[in-house]
Amino acid sequence: MEKILIVGCKNTMDDVCIGCSRCLVAFNRRQGVFEIYEGVEAEIVGMVGCGGCPAPAIVTRLMQVKLWNDPMKEKPTVIHIAPCIAEQCPYKDDIMKKIKAKAGVRVIEGTHPYVPADIFA
16 A cells, blocks of 8 residues: 655645645545556555755654654655645755655655646636
8 A cells, every 4th residue: 555645835835725635635536646546555644844945854854754653653655745846846856855865765746736727817
């Protein structure tokens, strides 16, 4: 079974995304990048913010996920980088580099496909 951790932008997750419902809906519907889990047993085990710009604590945040989930014997097998980082963050390359260097699991850019083509159309 795939155990998915979603990493998103702290600022977006706190102020804009309202519970990050787009990532969760996309996973439940297996849409967007989550299409790769169609017919695969998978679940989301957590969502975590980057820690704030320029994400100097992202590795610490991942270690917290490990620590908090250890009593339940849950650990991610894959990390998805939400669009708020993958498509919007000026620190994306550094964040991705840190996560890939320390996570020890696959890191995939993207989650949901629900970005409007035109804001005022």
